[in-house]
Amino acid sequence: xxxxxxxxxxxxxxxxxxxxxxxxxxxxxxxxxxxxxxxxxxxxxxxxxxxxxxxxxxxxxxxxxxxxxxxxxxxxxxxxxxxxxxxxxxxxxxxxxxxxxxxxxxxxxxxxxxxxxxxxxxxxxxxxxxxxxxxxxxxxxxxxxxxxxxxxxxxxxxxxxxxxxxxxxxxxxxxxxxxxxxxxxxxxxxxxxxxxxxxxxxxxxxxxxxxxxxxxxxxxxxxxxxxxxxxxxxxxxxxxxxxxxxxxxxxxxxxxxxxxxxxxxxxxxxx
Amino acid sequence: xxxxxxxxxxxxxxxxxxxxxxxxxxxxxxxxxxxxxxxxxxxxxxxxxxxxxxxxxxxxxxxxxxxxxxxxxxxxxxxxxxxxxxxxxxxxxxxxxxxxxxxxxxxxxxxxxxxxxxxxxxxxxxxxxxxxxxxxxxxxxxxxxxxxxxxxxxxxxxxxxxxxxxxxxxxxxxxxxxxxxxxxxxxxxxxxxxxxxxxxxxxxxxxxxxxxxxxxxxxxxxxxxxxxxxxxxxxxxxxxxxxxxxxxxxxxxxxxxxxxxxxxxxxxxxxxxxxxxxxxxxxxxxxxxxxxxxxxxxxxxxxxxxxxxxxxxxxxxxxxxxxxxxxxxxxxxxxxxxxxxxxxxxxxxxxxxxxxxxxxxxxxxxxxxxxxxxxxxxxxxxxxxxxxxxxxxxxxxxxxxxxxxxxxxxxxxxxxxxxxxxxxxxxxxxxxxxxxxxxxxxxxxxxxxxxxxxxxxxxxxxxxxxxxxxxxxxxxxxxxxxxxxxxxxxxxxxxxxxxxxxxxxxxxxxxxxxxxxxxxxxxxxxxxxxxxxxxxxxxxxxxxxxxxxxxxxxxx
Numbered sequence: 001x002x003x004x005x006x007x008x009x010x011x012x013x014x015x016x017x018x019x020x021x022x023x024x025x026x027x028x029x030x031x032x033x034x035x036x037x038x039x040x041x042x043x044x045x046x047x048x049x050x051x052x053x054x055x056x057x058x059x060x061x062x063x064x065x066x067x068x069x070x071x072x073x074x075x076x077x078x079x080x081x082x083x084x085x086x087x088x089x090x091x092x093x094x095x096x097x098x099x100x101x102x103x104x105x106x107x108x109x110x111x112x113x114x115x116x117x118x119x120x121x122x123x124x125x126x127x128x129x130x131x132x133x134x135x136x137x138x139x140x141x142x143x144x145x146x147x148x149x150x151x152x153x154x155x156x157x158x159x160x161x162x163x164x165x166x167x168x169x170x171x172x173x174x175x176x177x178x179x180x181x182x183x184x185x186x187x188x189x190x191x192x193x194x195x196x197x198x199x200x201x202x203x204x205x206x207x208x209x210x211x212x213x214x215x216x217x218x219x220x221x222x223x224x225x226x227x228x229x230x231x232x233x234x235x236x237x238x239x240x241x242x243x244x245x246x247x248x249x250x251x252x253x254x255x256x257x258x259x260x261x262x263x264x265x266x267x268x269x270x271x
Numbered sequence: 272x273x274x275x276x277x278x279x280x281x282x283x284x285x286x287x288x289x290x291x292x293x294x295x296x297x298x299x300x301x302x303x304x305x306x307x308x309x310x311x312x313x314x315x316x317x318x319x320x321x322x323x324x325x326x327x328x329x330x331x332x333x334x335x336x337x338x339x340x341x342x343x344x345x346x347x348x349x350x351x352x353x354x355x356x357x358x359x360x361x362x363x364x365x366x367x368x369x370x371x372x373x374x375x376x377x378x379x380x381x382x383x384x385x386x387x388x389x390x391x392x393x394x395x396x397x398x399x400x401x402x403x404x405x406x407x408x409x410x411x412x413x414x415x416x417x418x419x420x421x422x423x424x425x426x427x428x429x430x431x432x433x434x435x436x437x438x439x440x441x442x443x444x445x446x447x448x449x450x451x452x453x454x455x456x457x458x459x460x461x462x463x464x465x466x467x468x469x470x471x472x473x474x475x476x477x478x479x480x481x482x483x484x485x486x487x488x489x490x491x492x493x494x495x496x497x498x499x500x501x502x503x504x505x506x507x508x509x510x511x512x513x514x515x516x517x518x519x520x521x522x523x524x525x526x527x528x529x530x531x532x533x534x535x536x537x538x539x540x541x542x543x544x545x546x547x548x549x550x551x552x553x554x555x556x557x558x559x560x561x562x563x564x565x566x567x568x569x570x571x572x573x574x575x576x577x578x579x580x581x582x583x584x585x586x587x588x589x590x591x592x593x594x595x596x597x598x599x600x601x602x603x604x605x606x607x608x609x610x611x612x613x614x615x616x617x618x619x620x621x622x623x624x625x626x627x628x629x630x631x632x633x634x635x636x637x638x639x640x641x642x643x644x645x646x647x648x649x650x651x652x653x654x655x656x657x658x659x660x661x662x663x664x665x666x667x668x669x670x671x672x673x674x675x676x677x678x679x680x681x682x683x684x685x686x687x688x689x690x691x692x693x694x695x696x697x698x699x700x701x702x703x704x705x706x707x708x709x710x711x712x713x714x715x716x717x718x719x720x721x722x723x724x725x726x727x728x729x730x731x732x733x734x735x736x737x738x739x740x741x742x743x744x745x746x747x748x749x750x751x752x753x754x755x756x757x758x759x760x761x762x763x764x765x766x767x768x769x770x771x772x773x774x775x776x777x778x779x780x781x782x783x784x785x786x787x788x789x790x791x792x793x794x795x796x797x798x799x800x801x802x803x804x805x806x807x808x809x810x811x812x813x814x815x816x817x818x819x820x821x822x823x824x825x826x827x
Contacts, residue, residue, distance in 0.1 A: 137342030139610075 001057035002032065003065065004050045010070040012040035013090070014049065017073045021060045021081025021100060029054060058082070064089070069109065075102050078119070091128065094121050097145070110154065111135075116164070118145040122237065127153040129173065134160035142166070142183060148237045155192070158185045161202065167234055177204045180263065184230065188240055199256050199263035205230075207245065207268040216255035221269060223249050247271045272296070272766060273304060277312030277744060280711055281319060282720040283733035287712045293317065295740040298766035302736050308768070312744050315760055318715050319732050320379030320741030321672075324722040325498070325547050325582050326663040328369050329383050329397035330408075331390040332594045332623045335613055336363040336664070339625060340592060355775050362592040362627075362664040366400040372670045374403035374770050377743030377759035379781070380723070380731050383408045384498065384547065384662075385449060385596050387617040388415070389806070391441035395817040398783055403769060405731075405741075405781035405822075409498050410441050411596050413448030413480060414455040416619040416803070417796065419473040422483045431487045435790015438493075440812035442785045444824070445495035445726075446488055449596035450502050451480040454622045462599035463502055466515050477502050478519050485520050485542040491788040492826035494727025496543030496580070501552045505600050510565030513552040514572045517579045520544040541578045545725060548584020548662035550644035556699075562636055564643045564700035570650035580725055581651070582658035585644035585675045587667025588632045588688075594665065598622035619803055630667065632688070638696035645678055645685065646700055649707045654716040655724065673756035676718070679709040680752050711747070727824060728784070740766040783821045 002024055015038040017023075024032055033047025046052065055063065060081035064074070069088040076092065079099040091109035094102045098117040110128035113121045114135060127149045133156055134141030141160035148167050155173035158166050161183040171190035178194070180202040191210035196202075205227065228246040235241055248271040252264050272295040279291050294304035327333050337344070340363060347360030349368050358365035364372065373381055381401070386394040386408040398406050412418050412434065421430035434446065452470040453463040459471045466478040481499060488497045501516050503509035521541050546552065555565035573579055593604060598614060601624020605612035613625040630637045644666070651657050659676065663669035677684040682705075689703055697703055709717070723732020730739040744761040748754065758773030769777045792808075800808045 135342065135345060137340055137345070139342075 001055040001059070001061040001063055002029075003053050003055045003063045005064075006066045006068060006071075007049055007051055009067065010039075010049070012070070014039050014071045015073050016046070016071050017076045018046065019062060019064070019071075019074045019083075020076060020078040021062060021083065022078050024062060025060060025081065069107070072109070075100075078102075088125070094119070097121075107151075113142060113145065113147050115141055115143070116145045116147075117143045120146045120148070122148045122150075124150045126151045126170075127157075127168075129154035129156055130159060131157045132161055132164070132166050133158065140181070146237075148234075148239070150238070152189065158183065161185070165230075165234070167237070167239055169240055177202060177263075179259075186230070186234065186239075196255055196263055196265055198259045200260035201262045203263070204265045205250075205268075206265065209267055210265070212253060212265070213256065215258040216253040216265060217257055219252040219254050219264075221249050221251045224252075224266065227266070244268075244271045272307045272740075272763070273309045274312050274317060274742065274744070274763075275309055277315050277317035279317045279734060280715040281734040282712055282716045283319075283724065284735045286734075293734055293742065295742075295763065295766045298740050300734055300736055300738045300740050310744070310761060310768070312761075314746070316711065316745045316747040317734070318377065318743045318745070319719045319723070319734050319738070320743050320762065320764065321373075321377050321718050322380040322722040322726065322728070322732050323373070323378055323660065323663075323669065324382055324545075324658045324726060325384040325584075325660045326381055326669055327384060327594055327665070328381060328401065328406075328663070329366065330386050330394040332385070332596075332615065332625060333363060334393070334397070335615070336592045336594050336625050337365070339611060339613055340627060343590065343592065343627070352775075354778060360668070362590055362668050363594075364668070366397055367402060370402035370404055371775055374762055374764070374775060375758055375773060376670060376672060376756065377745065377762050377770075378404065378669075378672075379741035379743070379762070379764050380405045380728065382406065382444065382726065385409060385411055385447055385623075386441065386443065387411050387596070387621045387623070388437060388441045388443075388811075389617055389620055391443065392813045392817060395442060395783065395813055399817070399819065402778050402780055403764060403775075405739075405784065407444035407726075407784035408442070409445045409447035409495075410438060410443035411447050411449055411621045412437070412484060413451035413500075413596075414453070414470075414621050417799075418484070419452070419455065419470060419475050419480065422479050423473050423475045427483060427487060427490075429793065430483055431490055432790045432793060433796070434484070434487050435491055435788040436792050437790075438786055438788055439790065442783070442813045442818055442821070444784050444786055445493060445498050446484055447498045447500070448481060448484060449500040449621065450477075450504060450600065451484075451499075452477040453502055454596060454598055457598040457602075457622055458616060466502065466512065466519065478516075481516060481544075482519055485544055489542050491790070493786055493788060494824050494827065495725065496545045496578075498545045498547055500547050500595065500597060504548075504551050504595075504597055505554075505604065507554045507556045507558050507562040510553050510555055510569055513546060513549070513569060517544060517546065517572055517576055521576070521578055543578045543580070546579060546581040548660065548665065549581040549647055550584040550586065550640060550666065551662070553643050553647060554639075559636055562639050562699070564639060564646055564702070566643050566646035566650060567701060570647055573647075573651050573656060574653070577656075580656040580658070581647065582660040582662075582722075583644045583648055583675070584660055584662035584666050585648075586630050586637065586641045587661055587671045587674060588630050588637070588641065589667050589671065591628045591630060591667050592625065592664045593628050594623070594625040596621045596623045598624045600624070601626050604628065618805060632692045635693045635696055638692035639699050641688070641692065642696060642700035642702040644675075646702045646705065648679055648709075648717070649702075649705045654709070654713045655721050657717050658722045658725065659717045670757075672718070673753045676709075676714055676756050677752040679717070680711075680714055682706065682708055684752065727827070740764075780820060783818050784824050785818070785821055786826060787823050788826050 132142035152170035344359035351357035762770035
């Protein structure tokens with residue numbers, strides 16, 4: 001295990017793509033300290049800004065402690081290992097990751113797990129906008145993996161999502177799952193307005209009645225077989241899944257009929 | 272400056288791989304010299320700087336392409352260095368990166384192939400921001416109101432006057448036609464499907480537009496021929512349109528004839544036509560399922576018709592951003608791919624469209640397209656009438672030219688790619704059976720000497736005394752042709768070393784070429800202009816201030 005602590009309070013944004021188990025593995029402590037990061041517009045060695053020490057435990061694990069709300073791109077494109085973050089973390093955490101695990105005990109910035117392909121991100125805190133989304137111009141956002149948020153999340157979460165699961169215990173901002181072409185978003189709190197705008201396929205599951213866009217059409221009330229399966233599989237992440245959710249009925253809304261219209265928003269209507 | 276002991280290939284002067292010294296003074300190549308810098312080129316190949324006859328590097332639609340594709344830039348950021356500025360690639364690079372990447376490949380002259388007259392000022396502003404290379408702009412006229420009006424009236428004198436004036440007003444270099452007539456029809460939701468379809472409201476046909484402009488082009492004595500993007504581009508079975516277009520040039524209006532110019536000084540010179548990105552117009556078959564190569568017939572036509580030339584528009588298996596003034600075709604492509612689409616209407620003049628596209632080797636259509644480009648290049652016997660292009664960024668980014676060079680020069684390189692493409696494509700083209708391999712000499716023709724000659728740039732594309740000192744020096748490795756031409760050992764631009772060992776060592780600013788033909792503004796145009804244009808006539812011409820570094824190329 002490698003432990004990183006900021007040496008100072010960062011005043012400018014830091015781009016630290018190199019903080020990733022893929023980069024750290026098979027590097028000595030000296031080599032890790034020399035890895036380059038961008039501090040504002042200046043290139044600096046990692047060791048100048050972070051105190052780096054070797055801790056007990058698995059070699060593939062990176063632990064970060066302190067206020068890192070200005071540190072961006074941590075765990076970018078990682079494919080293995082584990083990052084544990086105690087404190088706030090900046091934007092683009094775990095972007096385009098394909099495997100491994102990220103755990104945050106604190107708040108995370110925008111673009112969390114953007115365009116990720118696999119792996120697991122768990123956040124115990126607030127998450128910014130565009131988690132699991134596709135970067136501007138991209139056709140596809142999140143393609144796989146799981147994002148669990150024990151807290152609120154911002155706007156446009158799961159935008160352009162194609163596969164994978166995003167589960168949020170708190171409330172979600174506007175345009176949740178906009179333009180999504182697949183995948184599942186589960187909202188245990190309040191679902192924001194205009195959810196699923198432009199969605200082609202995919203599922204948004206809500207346990208609270210949201211306001212719908214006029215291009216969503218009520219279809220039926222039924223008991224989809226997959227919902228208990230999905231919720232049971234999410235149990236291991238400690239989400240507030242009540243028994244009634246497993247046994248209850250759901251109202252299905254088709255949409256967005258201004259687009260392909262094969263998506264659905266499922267609203268729990270009680271047992 | 273002295274370039275010593277290099278193996279020189281200079282097709283315009285008939286020099287094929289001779290070991291010789293080249294002297295440079297004041298940006299020109301001279302007979303002999305003394306002192307100055309000496310570059311030891313022993314073991315290296317010395318060529319004139321490359322000339323790109325058709326590329327989309329600046330102007331309104333290129334810029335919109337940039338705006339439209341953040342995902343394209345994201346994968347290719349270019350940091351600044353002490354000498355060069357930062358920017359981004361990939362298919363639509365920023366102006367600075369465009370200049371640098373051309374120079375790194377040993378290219379020193381680039382022609383922007385489609386500038387709407389109303390966008391000319393913007394195009395020149397951007398051209399001024401492209402370092403390293405000399406440049407020029409082709410002006411879109413195929414669906415211009417005044418052009419079609421004068422063609423409909425059959426008044427070639429007025430047409431000539433207008434074309435001459437327009438080229439001067441826009442500081443352009445050549446006449447470009449894109450889907451002549453079709454772009455105007457697109458404004459009414461239609462297209463033209465053959466050379467004899469009528470253009471809405473004007474009653475003229477594409478055939479008349481092409482012929483009239485070809486005639487006017489010669490009478491004005493413009494250095495380049497008309498530069499034509501044919502009708503029906505991109506559609507299966509469109510080779511017949513191409514062959515008919517080529518056939519219509521040089522024939523007298525309304526009847527058969529030699530097509531000789533009536534202009535006294537030009538008597539005896541036939542009308543010329545340059546078919547651009549010929550690959551996109553050499554399709555056989557009836558629909559997308561039966562698409563096949565018609566390169567054989569196309570090459571046969573070109574072999575017969577000496578006044579027709581072409582550039583390839585070779586497809587690279589990679590991302591591309593298709594952008595053309597051919598609005599109806601771009602709409603078709605948008606419908607086919609479902610990708611994002613941009614459509615533009617340039618009021619009285621032309622239109623444009625942009626659709627991102629990816630050419631995939633496993634796609635049957637793309638594989639056939641890839642084969643056609645190379646097939647044409649290898650089947651046309653005279654390399655002087657073929658130019659290597661990818662129609663950047665339509666077939667792929669220009670910095671993949673070395674790939675195309677490798678395919679042309681090595682059957683082995685072709686076979687390697689043939690092994691990766693859709694199997695059904697193999698029987699739809701003669702490419703697998705073609706043995707021809709370009710020699711270095713022929714390669715120098717299709718990338719340098721040929722395009723310079725076609726453009727009428729007398730000081731480009733060769734290393735004779737008096738030529739501009741644009742020189743590219745490569746370390747040529749038989750087993751790595753692509754690598755050899757991707758990074759030049761040295762590039763000398765206007766007598767200064769700008770690239771050394773594949774790195775930019777000096778930022779240099781090239782000139783913009785323009786022509787100065789006869790042609791004055793007519794009073795009747797003023798009236799129509801004030802009635803129908805959104806800009807006033809006074810604000811229309813590009814002021815000379817927009818071309819701080821320029822060179823007028825004399826008319827013939």
